Amino acid sequence: MLRGSGVSLGLRGLVERTVSSALSCGQAATSSRPLSTATTEAEVGEQQRTRKINFFTAINDALNVSLEEDEKTLVFGEDVSFGGVFRCTSGLLEKHGGERVFNTPLCEQGILGFAVGAAAMGYKPVVEIQFADYIFPAFDQIVNEAAKYRYRSGGQFSCGGLTVRTPCGAVGHGGHYHSQSPEAFFMHSPGLKVVMPSRPRDAKGLLLSSIRDDNPVIFFEPKIMYRTSVEEVPYGDFTVPLGEAAVVREGSDITLVGWGSQVGVLRQAAEECEQEGISCEVIDLRTILPWDVEAITKSVTKTGRLLVSHEAPLTAGVGAEIVSTVSKECFLSLESPPTRVCGADTPFPLVWEPFYLPRQAKVVAEIKESLNF
Incomplete structure (x- = not known):
């Protein structure tokens, strides 16, 4: 049995029971809709309608698309079912139910430990760390468990469905516990992907690509832009490829x-x-x-x-x-x-x-x- 300091494969029954009322253990981990139906950045044109929304609404839109298309998607974290402190998860509980959108204790290591176990079993946990400054208690779970799961299991298991969302950066009054940008820590960890969008359009497209990627992704969201950055964003399914500037x-x-x-x-x-x-x-x-x-x-x-x-x-x-x-x-x-x-x-x-x-x-x-x- 592979051992993890948070949730190990030996605890897979716990994860299954948590989501059993909404998911069947025999369901495939793939999306119920072919991923090829997503509109890519290059394909967006006159044929796809857009609407003017801000950054946090674009994040919410991406989460809603993922929850709708794939029953294996889970969204959880501190205050997530209430909409989150920045309202990025507003309305998701009402649409998709408390079995898939739920709050957690204030324990970042536990949040990521649970997510690692869920991802290893084929689910797509999209977890929120309320501020990037508080991601460090979960550092071991991210860099020693999630990032290395495929490598140390010889390809038998992975955490490819794991996405960690976290607000980062200066906001004008955050001080040293609500303003940091710790992306460099995770850049040094092979097995992860690290993303930080600068506009609502990319926020939606990159988040959907991250959730569907076959590697765990740390998705940083500049919180000063949640309401200050507004632009036209495509409706529905829309992706921006990872790894392209x-x-x-x-x-x-x-x-x-x-x-x-x-x-x-x-x-x-x-x-x-x-x-x-x-x-x-x-x-x-x-x-x-x-x-x-x-x-x-x-x-x-x-x-x-x-x-x-x-x-x-x-x-x-x-x-x-x-x-x-x-x-x-x-x-x-x-x-x-x-x-x-x-x-x-x-x-x-x-x-x-x-x-x-x-x-x-x-x-x-x-x-x-x-x-x-």
Whole structure:
């Protein structure tokens, strides 16, 4: 028997009994509707209707689609059945019942332990960790259980149906326990995929792709964007592929790479620099692991310069991996050293947040320094 510190395969009966009233133990783990019916990002056009919604509504929409299409989908976490603290799960309990949408105790390790056991048995648990700052008690379950399940069982079991949603990033008043961006911790764990969208459209499409992916996915949601980011999002089933970055602004002088809410900061910096004749290409990474090496290196080969920006601290951040790879792959094309504009190497502050964050002014200053090298 494979042993896990949370829910082991020896406890599969417990998981089955929990969902038995809604699910049959003999049902297949696959979706009741072929996944090929999903509209991909490239296929969206005049034929699919859209509506203007904000970020958290897009998340709610994706969860509803998954619950409707696959009876193996479960949604649970702290306060989830009440709608969650950010209302991302509002209405799901009423639509899909308490056997599939339910609250848990305030125990992140237990939430992930239960999810690991459920995913290993073929279910699709979409769990919510209320704030990314509180994901660390579940760290062992994620990196030592979920990420390694397929490898250590020789392919007999996996946690491919597991998706961990968690709000992250600065919000203006969160302080050091409600503002962190811990994506780099999980980038260092083979077996996981790590995603952070920057807009409602991608939030829906990437979340549905994550739930259907054959690997456990950590899905970070920049909470400052839940209500501030609004755009047209397709109705119904819609996916955005994992592992593909998006060029959100074309340019020729320097490549700016970010993800989550930092993409907006980079776009603002690019607009400011344009007034001074500097052409910036802005790329939204979208998937942090595996990240789109081809898209970034292609852009840097064209522009000759790179700036990576993220809210998380500078040292050993995701930006360091991108800069290292680009320095090797694009060495002969570089006009200046790749650079980073990131959060400070300190605990996330409260009143000093504006000085901690990589704001527009810092990015613009670094762009000019790179061009003047």
